[in-house]
Amino acid sequence: MTRNIAILAAVGAVLFIAVLTGITLFGGSGGDADKYAQCRTSKVAGGSSQIGGPFTLVDETGKTVTDADVIDKPSLLYFGYSFCPDVCPLDNSRNAEAIELLEERGKIVKPVFISIDPARDTPELLADFTENLHPRMVGLTGTPEQVKAASQAYRTYYKKNEPEEGNEDYYLVDHSTFSYLVFPDEGFVEFFKRDLSPGQLADKVECFLEAR
Template sequence: MLRTAAIAASVAVVALVGGVWYATTGPSGGDRFAQCRAGAVAGGSDQIGGPFTLVNAAGETVTDADVITEPSLVYFGYTFCPDVCPFDVARNADAVDVLAERGYSATPVFISVDPERDTPEAVGQFADLMHDKMIGLTGSPEQVKAASQAYRTYYNKQDGDPDYYLVDHSTFTYLVLPEEGFVDYFRREETPEQMADRVACFIEAS
């Protein structure tokens, strides 16, 4: 697809560290989504996700209830990211388009981990460039940190030029359902079609 093909292949910035480790275990009893999962979260999926309060592209304060109104692909990154974020976010946008072609509606969500540079206008422009349904979110450093901690993500601002610094960050995409919260995650190597297959499975099972 054009968005993904237009962006050069990238290398991972950093693996997810501390707090969350993913195991590749089989389905467990009593889980109606078991057939949809590719893996399991150590400690259970309820260890990831939860309420957040952030700021949207219009400068409005919003909560997770305002944002997660349908199946959503949530990604933590930053607009100045030179390689990984554009590739991953474009892949997520492509997955949303594949789902739409199959009759399913989903929303891509981009949460900045660089509140110093990522203003509401910046995340809005980035989201609009990637997909017309994408929601871009930022916030105060405290709001961003709280959202990141809720999803057990990692980010760390590198030392260097105060205007052109990089931010190391984890690169998982999270599938979040309105009534369920976090239900699954996707690694960087998964294709839009593979993501769409699993998202559709969760939608059908919910």
């Protein structure tokens, strides 16, 4: 009996401290609850606030735009380049298919392609590139400094390889291949790897959209 009373007293003390400090025993502070927890399949060191942020780039019409101009609705961002021989077309085609699936479900997501090859990817060229992938896809380029700043904000990687001998205009660019889901007023939400099918990507994005 004495032992049971001691146990109950200890439990009561823990509950009392929890109430005083606002701690929920089964998952941390209510104010820190992640409304997207059930949707997440990736982790970002330091938290999702470490990815994303403001940028200034140039759109397909040659107009200077900011992140606030571009991300006016849920958006799926991809950093690549139009001369990419395989990965970029495949990844962006996958993204476009996923966005079509979402649209069939009544969910609108904007596809955004940010070039990491501003020397060759002019606004006019990007307009043709994105039009072939999806009618609502927005292509962005800019000065090397603007592109670098946007890439650093999203913690992407890219590196220009040496051009072919005798052909300075032909070169490949190594780069990361994540797609980033970004919401207006919230910023970066999640990143997705390229091994997802269009259907899998659509399902994952839909989860975040419904949890907003």
